[in-house]
Amino acid sequence: MHLRDAVPSDADLLAELLLEAYNWTGQQRMGHAAMLADPHARRYLDGWMRPRDLGVVAVDGAAGSVDQPALGAAWLRTTTRDRPGYGYVADDVPELSMAVRAGRRGAGLGGALLAALLDRARASGTRAVSLSVEDGNDRARALYERHGFGVVGRTGGSDTMLLVLAR
Ligand SMILES: CC(C)(COP(=O)(O)OP(=O)(O)OC[C@H]1O[C@@H](n2cnc3c(N)ncnc32)[C@H](O)[C@@H]1OP(=O)(O)O)[C@@H](O)C(=O)NCCC(=O)NCCS
Structure with missing residues (x-):
């Protein structure tokens, strides 16, 4: 496995992985088409990559190998007060999305992705x-x-969490 920076052509991959995040329980609570039609979900995907977007992708195989499948990704996107994400805190604080493919979870990939993204x-x-x-x-x-x-807040059945990187 190796990590690489996310690129604009990862848009479809991030959509697949966002669906995994919506369906983290293992049940198909949301389908692909419904997610792409959902304005809230689109906040994490539309126009990828924008100038302030940042992402890391975990890829099977050694660095430089081609056509290896992506195993997971973690990415950051800012949303705005008038169209906030689920974990919105401020216009200049990006929100994290991440998922690892179901068969590859629990082996440290999520930790590696998050550390690299941070x-x-x-x-x-x-x-x-x-x-x-x-x-x-x-x-x-x-x-x-x-x-x-x-934890800094709560919306519905979810906690909003924050990590301060610089003061
Ligand atoms: C959350 C997720 C990205 C973590 O990725 P991962 O590759 O499984 O993460 P890691 O293997 O690095 O393990 C993460 C933590 O889970 C723990 N863990 C591992 N296997 C576990 C299991 N079967 N049950 C519960 N916890 C487990 C690890 O000990 C680790 O905890 P630690 O950091 O305190 O040691 C991944 O599980 C996933 O894609 N889940 C579905 C999508 C999702 O929930 N996205 C986030 C939405 S907020």
Whole structure:
């Protein structure tokens, strides 16, 4: 496995992985077409990549190998107060989305993706990162807590978490 920066042609991959995040319970709570028709979901995908978007993709095989399947990704996107994401905190605080393909979870890929993305965010001067995690998604929550995220708010059945990178 190796990690690479996300690129504009990863838009379809991120849509697939966002669907995995919506369906984290393993049940098909949302379908692909419904997700692409959902204005809320589109906030994390539309126009990828915008100038402030940042992402990391985990790919099977050694760096430089071609046509290897992507195993997961973590990405950042800012939303605005008038069209906020689920984990919106401020216009200049991007929100994290991430997922690892179902058969590859629990082997450290999520941790590697998150660490690499946070490194890139710090390097690019991002002051903080937020996210939304649904009640019961304990694997994701454990990962976020281990990386220093703390709960700052609540929307519906989800907590909003924040990690301050720079003061
Ligand atoms: C959340 C997710 C991205 C984590 O990726 P991953 O590759 O499974 O993550 P890791 O293997 O690095 O493990 C993450 C944590 O889960 C723990 N874990 C591993 N296997 C587990 C299991 N079967 N049950 C519960 N926790 C488990 C690990 O110990 C680790 O905790 P730690 O960081 O405190 O040690 C991945 O599980 C996933 O794609 N889930 C579905 C989509 C989703 O929920 N996205 C996030 C929405 S907020």
